[in-house]
Amino acid sequence: MTLQRSRTILALACYAVSALACRAASDDWAVAVVAYVRGANAANGYTNAHAALGEAARATLDWNEPAAVTVINPAWLPSQIVSLGDGGYLALEMGADVVNEDDPLHPYGVDLLVYGNALFGAASTAGFYAAPWVGISQEPAEIWVSADTQTWCRARARMADSFMPTQSLDGDGNPSDYLRPVNPAWLTNDWFETEPPWSYSNTVAAYEGAAGGCPVDLSDLLTVAGAPTNLAAARYVKLVDVAGSGSTEIDAVARVAPVPEGGVVCGLLLVMWCSARHHE
Numbered sequence: 001m002t003l004q005r006s007r008t009i010l011a012l013a014c015y016a017v018s019a020l021a022c023r024a025a026s027d028d029w030a031v032a033v034v035a036y037v038r039g040a041n042a043a044n045g046y047t048n049a050h051a052a053l054g055e056a057a058r059a060t061l062d063w064n065e066p067a068a069v070t071v072i073n074p075a076w077l078p079s080q081i082v083s084l085g086d087g088g089y090l091a092l093e094m095g096a097d098v099v100n101e102d103d104p105l106h107p108y109g110v111d112l113l114v115y116g117n118a119l120f121g122a123a124s125t126a127g128f129y130a131a132p133w134v135g136i137s138q139e140p141a142e143i144w145v146s147a148d149t150q151t152w153c154r155a156r157a158r159m160a161d162s163f164m165p166t167q168s169l170d171g172d173g174n175p176s177d178y179l180r181p182v183n184p185a186w187l188t189n190d191w192f193e194t195e196p197p198w199s200y201s202n203t204v205a206a207y208e209g210a211a212g213g214c215p216v217d218l219s220d221l222l223t224v225a226g227a228p229t230n231l232a233a234a235r236y237v238k239l240v241d242v243a244g245s246g247s248t249e250i251d252a253v254a255r256v257a258p259v260p261e262g263g264v265v266c267g268l269l270l271v272m273w274c275s276a277r278h279h280e
Contacts, residue, residue, distance in 0.1 A: 027095040027096040027255075028095065028096075028179055028254050028255050028257065029053070029054050029055055029056075029094070029095055029252060029253065029254050029255075030052060030053050030054070030092035030093065030094055030095070030237065030252065030253045031053060031054075031093060031094065031095040032053070032092065032093040033049045033050060033052070033053065033090070033091070033092060033093075034091035034092060034093055034149060034236060034238075035089070035090070035091040035238075036049035036082070036088075036089075036090050036091070037088050037089050037090075038083075038084070038085050038088050039084055039085020039086040039087045039088025039089075039241050039247065040085055040086045040087065040088075041085050041086045041246075041247050042083040042084060042085025042088055042247050043083040043085075043247055043249075045078045046078050046081060046082060046083035046249065047082065047083060048078065048079075048082060049082050049090055050082075051078070051079055051080055051081055051082045051251075052081070052082045052090060052092060052250045052251065052252060052253070053092070053252075054252065055178065055252060055254075056069075056075070056115040056166060056178055056211070056213070056251045056252035056254065057069050057075035057077075057080040057081075057166075057168075057251055057252075058168040058175070058178075059168070060073065060074070060075050060076060060077055060080065061076075061077065068168045068169050069166050069167070069168040070166075070167055070168065070169070070200075071119060071120050071164075071165040071166070071167050071200065071203060071204070071212070072119055072120055072121075072122060072165075072200065073119065074116075074117035074118065074119045074165060074166055074251075075115075075117050075166065075251045076117055076249075080117075080251055081116075081117050081249040081250060081251050082249065082250050083247045083248070083249050084141060084239065084240075084241040084247055084248040084249070084250065085241060085247045086241060086243055086244065086246075086247065087241055087243050088241045088247075088248075089141075089238055089239060089240040089241065090238065090239045090250055091149070091236060091237070091238040091239075092236065092237050092238075092239075092253055093235060093236055094234075094235055094236070094237065094253065094255060096235075096255070097147075097233040097234070097235050098111050098112050098145070098218065098233060098234045098235070098237075098255040098256075099111065099218075099232070099233045099255075100217075100218035100219055100230065100231060100232050100233060101256075101258065102219075104259055105258050105259055106256045106258065106259070107180060107181055107256070107259065108181055108183060108184050108215065108217075109217045109219060110181035110184060110215040110216065110217055110256050111216060111217060111218045111234075111255065111256055112143075112145065112215075112216040112218070112234070112237065112253065112254070112255055112256065113178075113179070113181055113213035113214065113215060113216070113253070113254045113255075113256060114143055114160040114161075114213055114214045114216065114237070114239065114250070114252075114253050115166050115178075115211075115212070115213045115214075115250070115251040115252045115253070115254070116138075116139075116141075116160050116161025116162070116166075116214070116248065116249055116250055116251060117161065117166070117249045117251055118136060118137060118138040118139075118161050118162050118163070118165045119136070119137050119165050120133045120135075120136055120137075120165055120191070120200075120203070121133065121134050121135040121136065121137060122134065122199065122200070128200065129199060129200045129201045130199050130200075130201065131199055131200070132192075132194070132197035132198065132199050133191050133192055133197075133198050133199065133203070134192065135192065136162070136163070136165070136191070138159075138161060138162040138163075138245075139161050139162075139241075139245050139246035139247055139248045139249065140159035140160065140161060140162045140242050140245050140248065141159060141160040141161055141239045141240055141241050141242060141245075141248035141250070142154055142155075142159065142160075142239070142240040142242060143155040143158050143159070143160050143214065143216055143237065143238075143239060144237070144238040144239075144240060145216070145218065145221065145231060145234035145236065145237055145238075146234060146235070146236040146237075146238070147231060147232075147233060147234055147235055147236070148235070148236075149236050152224065152238060153221035153222060153223060153224075153229055153231060154221060154222045154223075154224075155216045155217075155220070155221060155222075156220050156221060156222050156228075157187075157220075158187075158214055158215070158216050159214060159242070160214050160239050160248060160250060161214075161248045161249055161250065162214060163186070163187050163191075163214065164182050164186060164187070164207070164212035164213060164214070165212055166211055166212045166213065166251070167203075167204055167207055167211055167212050168211060169204075170204065170207070170209045171201070171204050171205050174209075176207065176209055176210060176211035176212075177209055177210055177211060177257075178211040178213075178254060179254055179255070179256055179257035180209070180210045180211075180256065180257065181210055181213070181215040181256055182206070182207050182208070182210045182211075182212055182213075182215065183206075183208070184215045184217075186206055187215075189206075191203070213254070218230055218231045218232075218233070218234060237253050
């Protein structure tokens, strides 16, 4: 293979990687605020609805020191979250359609992730990684989706700003995947059982490299009247604060990345390699 041909393959590969990266950055998150109605007790200083646009936070502060977003230290800066307030709501437009796909294209059939700033509370009698959970700080909101802003459907048994709290790092300190869902089975786990106790270490391990967020399957929705339904795709997401639950905070909304995306570049490289070998 000539040096020039090798350089051409490398250039094309870099272009393919860059194209996929740009698509992820621009398409996978909410890009516009459709409506924001502030509820009665929305937190002062946290009413900039545009804080919910773009990627979810990976870093925040811990006692005024820079720190990673974790299940015990969520996003809380005014630039990172928006407060809905009692009975308030926020409607967002996604950068591209959230398409209803089953496993394995979308792991566990999850199509959408909503990131809030819920956090686990730990007992203070043990070390940081071993302190058992004693509760969760949450302020739930209903999740509604729509293809056109005219007909809305509610995610069944799914609440934003609740389980699962955001975790920006895996157990080895590597960045978590914000476009991949945690197994929804963990939503019904008893995180506060005493034997075995759940704590930071085994909770992060259960995430398996995902970043948390509330998982939504577009096949598991309810109409306004409460009848089961589904959507082939959604472009809009509305978060509605549950009255009496406190003030929901929303960080971001993401669509789940299809699993084969990582293989697209490999496939492209293989095609280019075979082509180059054929023309040697």
